[in-house]
Amino acid sequence: MLLAIQEATNSTNQEFPFFLYGKEIGNNQIEFTEFMSASNNRQTIEANFNQTMINNLQNRINGNLNNGLVVCHGHSHPPIGNFHQNFSLGDFTSFMQMNEENPVFKNRQVELTSCLVTSTGDINFIFYDNTNQNFYRFTNVMVKGKDNNYRPVNCYGLNQKEQLNTNSIRR
Numbered sequence: 567m568l569l570a571i572q573e574a575t576n577s578t579n580q581e582f583p584f585f586l587y588g589k590e591i592g593n594n595q596i597e598f599t600e601f602m603s604a605s606n607n608r609q610t611i612e613a614n615f616n617q618t619m620i621n622n623l624q625n626r627i628n629g630n631l632n633n634g635l636v637v638c639h640g641h642s643h644p645p646i647g648n649f650h651q652n653f654s655l656g657d658f659t660s661f662m663q664m665n666e667e668n669p670v671f672k673n674r675q676v677e678l679t680s681c682l683v684t685s686t687g688d689i690n691f692i693f694y695d696n697t698n699q700n701f702y703r704f705t706n707v708m709v710k711g712k713d714n715n716y717r718p719v720n721c722y723g724l725n726q727k728e729q730l731n732t733n734s735i736r737r
């Protein structure tokens with residue numbers, strides 16, 4: 567699904583916004599099981615969440631406080647400019663804002679992560695820890711195939727087979 571986003575991004579040169587919903591299934595391990603995007607014909611190339619997406623997020627959060635729900639707000643970068651392989655400064659800022667302005671995320675009743683699909687198909691996840699105001703990268707990302715097997719996905723331009731990291735995200 568996220569690679570379909572990459573294709574659409576590269577063919578339209580637009581950023582696509584999306585949400586992933588999942589659960590923390592172990593220490594620093596998140597499994598995302600749901601994908602949501604409602605992208606309409608937008609005038610800008612910036613990824614903005616429309617009202618349909620915001621309503622969807624609100625519905626998911628309602629009644630899901632403190633039970634391990636993890637929300638990922640993601641977007642893609644088309645191959646334009648110098649920063650399409652990584653989060654832009656604006657991306658970090660809007661991620662922090664989303665965390666600071668929503669008490670549900672700020673008080674960690676629902677965990678918030680962020681994801682970037684790059685023009686080369688890397689899938690980069692970050693987590694912002696508002697206690698010590700630090701960003702963390704997830705460097706082990708797996709996709710669950712139709713055969714229920716997990717296979718690694720490139721992220722941050724890293725070859726995952728060489729990784730020895732404990733952090734892991736599955737989708």
Ligand SMILES: [Zn+2]
Nearest residue numbers: 643653654657
């Ligand atoms: Zn961006």
